Amino acid sequence: MAATLHDVARLSGVSIKTVSNVINDYPHIRPETRARVEAAIAETGYRPNRAARTLRSGRTGLISLIIPELKNVYFAELADDVLTVAAEYGLAVLIEQIRGGSGPAGELAAVEAALRRGVDGALYSVLDLRDEDAASLQDAPVPLVLLGERIFGGPADHVTMQNVDAARAATEHLIARGATRIAALGSHEGEVVGSAGLRLRGYREALEAAGLEFDPRLVPPGGTWFRSDGARLMTEVLETGAPFDAVFGFNDAVAIGAMRVLQEAGRRVPDDVLVIGFDDLDETRYTQPALTTIDPGRRRIAETAVKFLVERIAAEGPGGAPREIEVPFRVVERESTRR
Incomplete structure (x- = not known):
């Protein structure tokens, strides 16, 4: 027994x-x-007996993590960090995926479904919602902490990274090593708010501060930030014939795809072309050459977001104005920018 x-x-x-x-x-x-x-x-x-504890306390000990598709490695590693931190608080995590292309309505439906699963609270990495959609989150039945770069100043605590400053630092890292013609891969046409828009802004600010020309041939828009997108965008840049001596991939997967195409084209990394990524994925330590990247503070994001959620759950009420936190980042230099 x-x-x-x-x-x-x-x-x-x-x-x-x-x-x-x-x-x-x-x-x-x-x-x-x-x-x-x-x-x-x-x-x-x-x-x-979890069921008995739930009846006594009114809480399940479960939280939800609502994120875009796990085949994007950044979100897989973020989920691992959240699981680790949540376990330290004695919490279990239910992972809910938002499928790309579902649009704001489909995303809200996924969020509502996740919140009906009997969780005490949720971490929600916003994908397509805009500031004007934020009002629909105010009536959530449990506490929410928002992640990502879509909604700022919204109805809930928000933990994110310093996209503009980090992208500017990545570009400055290349400029400091002699680069003057830097391709930027991963922009989204017309996007201002969101990771792509913010990182493009940081890239352009660094160019302007250094007195370098912005060449649209080096910034082909499009892609969903997988390796295949990096390979395709790098191929497009090569086909224009525009000269370049460095590449900034807006995430590590894009940078890795670009490096493969460069090597197939006979361009040596870093001797001919410097390459930097963004996210500090585990695999960047083992690429050939090892990829220089931005560590955006993913573990700190997980720690802060779970802590805020636990505090909101314990408060059993509004508990004060929403908090907006941008965690620190750092440049992680490896072989792909060391000549």
Whole structure:
């Protein structure tokens, strides 16, 4: 038979109430008592009954992570970070994917479905919604923390990265190493708010500050930021015949796809062309050459977002004005920009 609270209490020599306090991480427990109860839990194999805890507390211990498709490696690694941080708070995570192309209506439907799964709160990486769509999030039945670069000053806490400053730093890194003709891959035509629009702005600011010309032939728009998009965009730049000596991929996957095309075209990285990406994915350490990139603070985003969500859940109410946080970034120099 499955072990019970009585079994743990009997073995550890404490009351059932004390065992319950240890399981629920009550702070005022003596360290030796906590250690004795935890040892008894391990020995008996006791597993708390989540359903019973839910009935008592009104909470499920579940949060939702609503993100774009996991085949985008950045979101897969972000999900891993969120799972790790949530576990430190004793929370489990349900992952909900927003399929690209569904538009704002389809995205809101996915969010509403996720919030009906009995979660205590949700982290939501906005894909297509705009500021004018934010009002629809005000009546969410559970606390929300927004991620991403689509909605600023919205109805919920928002944790994101410094896209403009980080893109400017990436471009400046190339300029400082002698680059004067820098291709930028991953822009989206007409986009102002959103990762692509913000990173293009940072790129252009760096060029202007250095007195370098913006050449639209070096900035082909389009793509969904997979390796295949980087390869296609790099091919388009090569076909224009426009000279260039560096490439800024708006994410690592785009930069990796571009490097493959450059190498096939006989352009050596970094001797002929410098290349930098954005996201600091794990695989960038193992490309040939290893890819210089921007670490946008993904782990810090996960830590801050989960912390904010836990605070909002505990507050059981509005709990103050929404917070807007941009986490620090850093340039991670590797072989692809070392001549």
